[in-house]
Amino acid sequence: MKTKMNFRQVLSQVLNLLLVLSSAFMGYKTLSLMTDCESPVVVVLSESMEPSFRRGDLLFLDNRKPALEKQLEGSDPSLWQKIWYGSSLGIGDIVVYSLPHRPIPIVHRVVKLYESENETKFITKGDNNRIDDVGLFPRTMTYLDREKHVIGVVRGYFPYLGMITIWLTDYPTLKYVLLGALGLLTLFQKEESS
């Protein structure tokens, strides 16, 4: 009987740990679904967008594209319409995009935009850079495509909150120590009742 109880207690502790991990993961994926964005929260890693964004700032992205009918309805949608349907890309918007040969996405501002019925093409530039990003593109590319390259459009930010992620990336030992400590804390926390 005692062995059976201990197995249940261990299973209960393991379940508690898995529930904590799964709730964090599914919460993040809910945000992904709502914003139609693979990574709805990203961290600024460079100083190319200063003074707008600094290294360590946390950015909140939205990749929804409002339907064409919504875009044609009125030239100036209300804030609520932008929140509910998403908003189309415009000059001055800050986007996060990825290039085929670069593993880390780039956060820069749209400076030129070419829109047609079927596609949206644009060029970006960092606020702290002197020239636009065309030099970063592969030789076959002269513009970015809204559908192919954009991860999301920046719709909000929180200063310096992403420094934790930068420290965990720069010092991997810290990541394993933190994860191990959290895991041990959950596993060894006593149940209130068996």
Added chain:
Amino acid sequence: MSKYNIQEFKSNFDTAFIEFFNKKGYKQSYFVDNIRFLFGFGCVIPAAIAFGLEHFHDFSKLKEHLLCLLLVYFTFSGLLTWWISFVKRNRIYMGTSPDQKLSIDAETTLPLKHNPHLDLTLRIKRGKQPTTIAHKLSIPVADIFDQEGQISQDAFSKHISSLCRSCIDKE
């Protein structure tokens, strides 16, 4: 056990209570815990599937199934929350007597940190009768635990035995 740790007092009492009845030959029921495990793993499995789809394929593959997985996850999460809040509550023991004539259901709470009384609620159901009779007992922590914070087995057995005589044996 650390001294003056109210949660550990309750946890040790719960464990001793369960062992007391199991030693008396009562058969413990794990129905409430089993359902909790079912709902809990019902939450974990869709999360694991979502993680696997993203890890072994890519986000576009996950996106096709994400809405379904999230609906299943939140349904089980809601059921789990309801089960823990309204069904399991502070229940520590459900069991049936050796002669199958009595079933008991015990809950313990420590309502106030500065009022170290352990409240025990014992519900007894005789045979297949629809009604249960609830007995409430408030046990001062100082009566059961010694100065080192360990359960005094004599004091514990005395309290629970008198409870059994007054409540269970009379039924």
